[in-house]
Amino acid sequence: MLGLPERTEFNKRIPKQKFYENMDVSPALKRVFVEQIRIIYWRNKLAATTMNIAAGEEVTEIEVFEVRVQEPQFDEAVLRQIDKEIPYHILFLLTCDRKEQAWIGYKEAAASGSNAFKVSRYYHTDWVPEGSLNFSIDGLNMDAVYANLVRQIAGDSLSSTQGETLQESVARDEAKQELLKKIASLEMKIRKEKQLNRKMELNAELKKIRKKMESLLGRQ
Structure with missing residues (x-):
């Protein structure tokens, strides 16, 4: 999947209720999970322990979640809720009607510290035939891998000058x-x-x- 190394595969189903039951989630958002999301799988875990790459200062792991949606149009709040509950960076692969689309948020530690994160905005690819998306794992550490994945998914919308950091872009x-x-x-x-x-x-x-x-x- 996505051209990622086999040793990173995890393939565990996550009940979608995990992200809204027993949590301070609005009835509207719960309804979105119920009506728009079919299944969520934790497909891959990109980390120093699963790849021959050094740990990063800001990024320790990148989880790859496959989210099977009912329709190509969906509420972005779903991704924000999942990102809020998972204290790691996440690459989302949305699948629907034999098509797929990759989403990733620019996620950084919140000012409050602890394990809190905030996502300023999301970048995504177009919908393409299922199995078409492939991403290169480039970088000497997890920070660089994450930055390169964000740039690959964002494409021209996140073009940068030489030496510009991801945060600056x-x-x-x-x-x-x-x-x-x-x-x-x-x-x-x-x-x-x-x-x-x-x-x-x-x-x-x-x-x-x-x-x-x-x-x-x-x-x-």
Whole structure:
């Protein structure tokens, strides 16, 4: 599966109830698990103990979970809930109707410490025929393996400059997405605005934001 080494295979079924029973989960999210998720398998465990790779400072293990969904469209909150309950980094393989799609979150330790993690955002591949996805395990330690997996799954949306860390690439991508939202919002306001003076003000603001976007993209 995914071209991962055979020695990393785990293949254990995890009851989906594990992620919402006896936990502070909203009725709406419980319903999502029941209606959208069929089966969850823990397929692989990528770690220093299962591969000839050094442990990382931030990443100790990467679990590979296969999540069989009822429909290609699903609620991302499901992945966030699973990520919240598992104190390791997770690569999700979604499967549906003989197609598959890989998801991975940029997951880092929360400021509170302990074993808490937070996921700032998820990256994913397109849906492709089942068995088509393969990923390279590149890196001398688990931190590098994780960073390379995130970049492989994110593709062009997480392109980087030479020497840029994964954290820096993600931060720049988040800034880009925020600017895109502002541009779309301003363009809509300009289309609806009737007063010429106000429209000119909005156009000036839009021009500034577009310059910020050009500067951000120029660093790629």
